Amino acid sequence: xxxxxxxxxxxxxxxxxxxxxxxxxxxxxxxxxxxxxxxxxxxxxxxxxxxxxxxxxxxxxxxxxxxxxxxxxxxxxxxxxxxxxxxxxxxxxxxxxxxxxxxxxxxxxxxxxxxxxxxxxxxxxxxxxxxxxxxxxxxxxxxxxxxxxxxxxxxxxxxxxxxxxxxxxxxxxxxxxxxxxxxxxxxxxxxxxxxxxxxxxxxxxxxxxxxxxxxxxxxxxxxxxxxxxxxxxxxxxxxxxxxxxxxxxxxxxxxxxxxxxxxxxxxxxxxxxxxxxxxxxxxxxxxxxxxxxxxxxxxxxxxxxxxxxxxxxxxxxxxxxxxxxxxxxxxxxxxxxxxxxxxxxxxxxxxxxxxxxxxxxxxxxxxxxxxxxxxxxxxxxxxxxxxxxxxxxxxxxxxxxxxxxxxxxxxxxxxxxxxxxxxxxxxxxxxxxx
Amino acid sequence: xxxxxxxxxxxxxxxxxxxxxxxxxxxxxxxxxxxxxxxxxxxxxxxxxxxxxxxxxxxxxxxxxxxxxxxxxxxxxxxxxxxxxxxxxxxxxxxxxxxxxxxxxxxxxxxxxxxxxxxxxxxxxxxxxxxxxxxxxxxxxxxxxxxxxxxxxxxxxxxxxxxxxxxxxxxxxxxxxxxxxxxxxxxxxxxxxxxxxxxxxxxxxxxxxxxxxxxxxxxxxxxxxxxxxxxxxxxxxxxxxxxxxxxxxxxxxxxxxxxxxxxxxxxxxxxxxxxxxxxxxxxxxxxxxxxxxxxxxxxxxxxxxxxxxxxxxxxxxxxxxxxxxxxxxxxxxxxxxxxxxxxxxxxxxxxxxxxxxxxxxxxxxxxxxxxxxxxxxxxxxxxxxxxxxxxxxxxxxxxxxxxxxxxxxxxxxxxxxxxxxxxxxxxxxxxxxxxxxxxxxxxxxxxxxxxxxxxxxxxxx
Numbered sequence: 001x002x003x004x005x006x007x008x009x010x011x012x013x014x015x016x017x018x019x020x021x022x023x024x025x026x027x028x029x030x031x032x033x034x035x036x037x038x039x040x041x042x043x044x045x046x047x048x049x050x051x052x053x054x055x056x057x058x059x060x061x062x063x064x065x066x067x068x069x070x071x072x073x074x075x076x077x078x079x080x081x082x083x084x085x086x087x088x089x090x091x092x093x094x095x096x097x098x099x100x101x102x103x104x105x106x107x108x109x110x111x112x113x114x115x116x117x118x119x120x121x122x123x124x125x126x127x128x129x130x131x132x133x134x135x136x137x138x139x140x141x142x143x144x145x146x147x148x149x150x151x152x153x154x155x156x157x158x159x160x161x162x163x164x165x166x167x168x169x170x171x172x173x174x175x176x177x178x179x180x181x182x183x184x185x186x187x188x189x190x191x192x193x194x195x196x197x198x199x200x201x202x203x204x205x206x207x208x209x210x211x212x213x214x215x216x217x218x219x220x221x222x223x224x225x226x227x228x229x230x231x232x233x234x235x236x237x238x239x240x241x242x243x244x245x246x247x248x249x250x251x252x253x254x255x256x257x258x259x260x261x262x263x264x265x266x267x268x269x270x271x272x273x274x275x276x277x278x279x280x281x282x283x284x285x286x287x288x289x290x291x292x293x294x295x296x297x298x299x300x301x302x303x304x305x306x307x308x309x310x311x312x313x314x315x316x317x318x319x320x321x322x323x324x325x326x327x328x329x330x331x332x333x334x335x336x337x338x339x340x341x342x343x344x345x346x347x348x349x350x351x352x353x354x355x356x357x358x359x360x361x362x363x364x365x366x367x368x369x370x371x372x373x374x375x376x377x378x379x380x381x382x383x384x385x386x387x388x389x390x391x392x393x394x395x396x397x398x399x400x401x402x403x404x405x406x407x408x409x410x411x412x413x414x415x416x417x418x419x420x421x422x423x424x425x426x427x428x429x430x431x432x433x434x
Numbered sequence: 435x436x437x438x439x440x441x442x443x444x445x446x447x448x449x450x451x452x453x454x455x456x457x458x459x460x461x462x463x464x465x466x467x468x469x470x471x472x473x474x475x476x477x478x479x480x481x482x483x484x485x486x487x488x489x490x491x492x493x494x495x496x497x498x499x500x501x502x503x504x505x506x507x508x509x510x511x512x513x514x515x516x517x518x519x520x521x522x523x524x525x526x527x528x529x530x531x532x533x534x535x536x537x538x539x540x541x542x543x544x545x546x547x548x549x550x551x552x553x554x555x556x557x558x559x560x561x562x563x564x565x566x567x568x569x570x571x572x573x574x575x576x577x578x579x580x581x582x583x584x585x586x587x588x589x590x591x592x593x594x595x596x597x598x599x600x601x602x603x604x605x606x607x608x609x610x611x612x613x614x615x616x617x618x619x620x621x622x623x624x625x626x627x628x629x630x631x632x633x634x635x636x637x638x639x640x641x642x643x644x645x646x647x648x649x650x651x652x653x654x655x656x657x658x659x660x661x662x663x664x665x666x667x668x669x670x671x672x673x674x675x676x677x678x679x680x681x682x683x684x685x686x687x688x689x690x691x692x693x694x695x696x697x698x699x700x701x702x703x704x705x706x707x708x709x710x711x712x713x714x715x716x717x718x719x720x721x722x723x724x725x726x727x728x729x730x731x732x733x734x735x736x737x738x739x740x741x742x743x744x745x746x747x748x749x750x751x752x753x754x755x756x757x758x759x760x761x762x763x764x765x766x767x768x769x770x771x772x773x774x775x776x777x778x779x780x781x782x783x784x785x786x787x788x789x790x791x792x793x794x795x796x797x798x799x800x801x802x803x804x805x806x807x808x809x810x811x812x813x814x815x816x817x818x819x820x821x822x823x824x825x826x827x828x829x830x831x832x833x834x835x836x837x838x839x840x841x842x843x844x845x846x847x848x849x850x851x852x853x854x855x856x857x858x859x860x861x862x863x864x865x866x867x868x869x870x871x872x873x874x875x876x877x878x879x880x881x882x883x884x885x886x887x888x889x890x891x892x893x894x895x
Contacts, residue, residue, distance in 0.1 A: 373817070
């Protein structure tokens, strides 16, 4: 046993336990129910294990495209009715696509849970799509691309970093897809992709909020039992090259302040190195007492903003450091400063209290999770989809608390080396930077 | 046996299911008291998690900036930010270190009408965190070194905002709507005004406005009423009240006709559109009917404006309308992003929607859908202690009747199509719009002339 010595009862002394119940339907749909809230609302999150990395190389953008279409109607609903019915019942919905999954959520007053289950379960049946609304949705996606990627300062970062970090796997393409592929996308492509991945045996449904387990299970069976199991999906073997030599590039954008962005590929989420780097991430950039803030913002006054983040992907995790320089400060100076701080960590110079500080923050965070039913439902779907272990909702904190100073030093030495990273400089267009 | 019956009954998926009985939603009870030196103390007990949130609000925001002299905008906002950068007993780093170590959060800032300091922490550390919170409020020293650093950071942030079309369009819109009243000045300031600010400005603003009789404190979370009152007593009882000069806002007139203001944004591939005019203040008696009318018009995903621009025309990823209310005035704006060649058409569609809701009564069904949306969604707006704290504070800050939230849902449901029509008729003026657009001026400006006179703005300060 990995977590020997920590029974649930003494865990609950630290963090209030989150209760849940799991079932699996005969068609393979995994369902998690969790009664947590005292507000009379309920959140549903349906996650399909399909994201942009699962797309064919010459047909990118399908996962995200289908995310948009899911609101367009189905065999049972006319276009637009999904949200109209939901809104008129006091509910709201949204969805998001990542490299590895597509999630849909609904939040609704708890007396209308059945309406939400009806709407959500209808998703599994054919999408109905006319040529006209197909073209309209392409337009909306082109606008999304313009707004989020092209017209946003540093907005090309996801595209620019992914294509340098990855060369073989589906992670190399942007989640939204290549606009040329979207222009050429045919209705048949959409239907085929939908049929392959939007099946109950590739999905997790989490229901969190003001619910009764017995009643909820009855309703779930009523609406989801008759969905046909789909053909088993054999996912492509993941393979990509390691970075062995630093990849550096300059990018020019419509910006006023220069930016320095560093990316390191790390082992997959759930690994020891992952948790160690999560703690390190806090030490580096969480709060005004973090190392990056203290050195680069406060003491040396080099940057207007600096943050770091550890992204969860299914097969790898990605550690990024983003900094925006103060006017007149050189990004090369910034790079030296960031490297000095990372080298300090690698040489073992971490204080116990710094590690404890981040653990305290993590403890506070775990304590407040109950306050958002939407994010709790999302978390349940995520851990079930990628770890097949719902108990993680209560015991994952131990993965963090068990991390030692040595674990952090080891992980940093192993993964945060210059030769393993992508190093991007953003410069204003039309201006000399040297 | 019962189970096999269920299975044989084929489910009709074309029909929405019947819905259960709604549960009563009550706004959490709050306890209110006023200290001898004039602090309003509000306590909401919420023991769902072992956390205490505390929000201190001073009823003076950036609208007071101009009281300290011309071109001082950004003063209230930087004063708030500097609070946590050092007191007579702790320097900036020590404050940051203690707050972070306790897994707590301490933030400060301001808007047009108020300045705030917020903190939250686990119950077990709250005593310490509240002590730090009160220390920064009472004993901030505004050290010269910290002022210089914050000014430099602010000026750089302002530079980076210039890359955002939404910021440029919003800022210009604000300037044109509120004309020469304090609400037209940006909370965050402009480069020249930030450069103008001196240590004495901060110290004076602090001395004048951070006084107990100008303060509302809300505690929300795992805390007893008595405990909260003792925290206030122990930390704030020696603090002397002081009279504050009342803010009078001169009347702003709406323009007679629509004008267009196009702001050059280098390399823009989309137009960021903000259009609208003056709106209503928070105390307006028609507040709720305006809110419901706007929700139907452009306040949620299936609203008329979003449906038209996104679903029918595919012009945008999203569009919305909003009545921004402030204490002494307010504005109405419709906001969206569209590609260059759709700019004029998008504005025309928006104007059509404004005219339509002004001229024609909305459908009964449409109204009842919006009512259910608003009342059904209401509990979600009360999910976090922080959200509850802001709402309780707003009651006091904007002098709203104390049973406002209790009656909110029933007042929404009592509105008729006539009420909505008169709200639209009274408060929407599609022929007196300020149309502010940040984008590629060369490509869009000519087509916009048919809307009204076009001003091209090369540089926004």
